[in-house]
């Protein structure tokens with residue numbers, strides 16, 4: 111090629127379309143010349159869904175943007191097209207689903223925001239709790255749940271856990287707002303355990319009315 | 324420079340209409356239905372008598388003929404050993420799975436088969452469930468072709484949402500054997516929601532309660548302006564209206580044993596009892612009691628049954644569906660009062676107790692203004708139309724069951740949890756547990772249980788060539804990808820060396836490629852022609868995509884070419900178009916390669932121009948936003 115191979119524009123902004131070989135702006139979903147669908151590229155979840163990078167996600171906008179993207183990128187839109195287009199549409203839809211699932215859920219969102227800042231919070235594993243206050247709380251609530259025999263008693267524990275979850279989410283919003291990442295990290299761990307308790311309470315509730323299969 | 328924003332679908336590929344019709348097929352346990360949608364209202368395709376249901380029953384006559392539908396069901400009494408019904412219950416099942424069901428199934432299993440897919444003994448033949456399903460699909464295809472007066476070669480086929488990967492793959496194989504290209508496998512409740520929602524402009528959270536002959540599905544969907552987003556789904560792939568019949572039949576047989584003082588029940592008695600039970604179930608939907616007779620070997624018995632007794636017999640099963648409803652509400656973190664409407668699907672939802680329990684569970688009367696037998700096929704037809712003619716509706720479905728890998732001690736490590744929107748691809752890292760371990764067995768399972776042996780085994784494969792390392796040093800990333808049909812592909816990669824393996828999960832109880840190929844050979848001769856045609860069609864689609872791309876480029880950047888260069892490109896385009904008229908796939912490929920060569924310089928000049936104009940001040944960021952949002 112005749113142009114400067116190391117020009118920043120070439121590296122950062124334009125790449126050839128796989129179909130018509132013309133220039134396509136990176137991050138573009140479709141080629142502006144031949145309309146061919148492009149690959150998903152590497153971009154953070156907020157950018158992908160057109161959301162501002164903030165813990166406070168407006169769910170209505172999130173859903174709206176998600177549906178809009180899937181309307182254009184979902185494999186159902188590419189039935190009868192070339193194998194390459196179908197594969198690209200699938201990877202686009204996968205990327206959009208991944209971004210949506212992460213941003214939709216407060217716990218995943220918080221962990222993801224921390225990972226963008228180079229901090230790791232394990233939200234899947236069973237790391238030990240080193241926050242004594244959280245430890246006490248979790249033990250106490252688990253006991254209350256174990257002792258709850260009636261639907262009403264379980265409902266009470268569940269309601270308490272869910273209220274705690276909401277309080278924790280508000281605190282997370284403040285922490286991220288102040289860019290207090292240490293606090294955000296601690297709150298994310300807390301949210302993980304509170305979420306688990308709320309889930310256990312819900313499961314307990316359905317087991318109460320669910321006959322043993 | 325002008326940037327038009329194209330939407331896929333705005334520039335449809337030409338020559339799409341030279342294909343046959345695309346239909347929607349509800350391939351049910353008891354009955355199947357086929358429907359079509361072409362612009363106007365979707366329509367169920369019926370026989371001369373106006374009957375839309377095709378009994379999913381196949382009769383393999385002594386003269387080699389295969390009869391499907393009502394005639395086959397009538398043959399059940401005279402030739403019970405030559406008739407196969409309810410084969411859907413065996414799709415994707417292994418011999419081991421079915422042993423537990425033995426006796427409750429209306430067919431004879433081939434005992435010779437050890438491991439692998441179930442085989443049925445039908446007269447002198449041994450058939451797989453895939454072949455029987457293919458015969459049913461052929462009959463459905465023939466009905467559709469007769470009704471439409473043109474060939475039908477593509478379809479959306481519905482499957483229970485709770486069908487596992489093996490059963491989905493088996494359904495796709497059956498369609499392939501029948502010469503039908505599967506445009507998409509769609510979950511039955513999702514198809515029903517689409518038919519209902521589009522017809523009623525429904526908005527909000529809806530539940531679809533689908534109780535068919537052999538399967539139960541419950542899905543919660545959000546419907547909004549043509550978007551059908553499944554929030555959670557659950558069910559039981561082995562619970563259906565057939566179980567109601569069995570409960571009644573057992574009740575009758577217990578009475579008969581006592582009255583005749585008999586110890587054992589013959590299979591003829593069991594079959595008669597089952598037939599009587601089916602009639603009883605239907606009668607008790609509208610009447611409060613009745614009497615039925617079983618007569619075998621000249622020994623008649625009379626059985627009366629009232630609705631209360633009937634309901635007591637089936638209550639445990641209905642309770643189980645209600646428990647599953649509760650579980651799905653929990654998964655979606657929704658309360659019954661959040662649900663705006665409940666759509667009933669499947670013939671078994673006509674049973675009054677089912678309607679009452681559903682109404683109690685949701686605190687509202689279910690919607691009854693749809694035909695529960697036909698709504699799934701109608702939804703499938705709408706989706707077939709959307710996929711072939713384009714549309715604004717969008718189905719966003721989820722994984723019904725968690726997918727994972729067996730790890731040390733038989734514990735399952737989940738890779739994709741249930742209720743994830745599809746398509747989805749997620750990875751998980753695993754490591755070796757012995758020093759110098761060079762291979763690793765991967766066992767892919769599906770299900771919610773913690774132990775692998777309690778989940779459904781989907782596939783086993785070995786990742787070999789792991790370089791010698793200390794235990795725990797290798798990093799093996801296993802990626803599960805589920806496509807929009809709900810089918811899984813697994814790939815594994817050792818991160819430090821890049822050793823890679825991809826397996827498209829041919830389920831443990833599926834057909835191998837060899838078996839599939841030999842079945843294609845044995846079945847209609849033109850099944851193979853269909854395959855060749857499909858490959859040719861794909862080549863043409865690709866060739867036309869190239870011509871279209873060059874055409875768009877010429878429209879924008881034609882001034883970059885000398886008249887001579889332009890003539891060369893035009894000639895290369897003409898060559899591709901000419902090749903596409905023929906049937907030589909290699910010639911098409913050669914012409915496409917020729918076009919690529921002819922436009923190489925042109926492409927480079929276009930890139931240069933793009934970069935120059937970007938450098939000359941067009942803000943790339945704003946363009947990116949415009950295109951990317």
Ligand SMILES: [Zn+2]
Nearest residue numbers: 127130141144
């Ligand atoms: Zn292009």
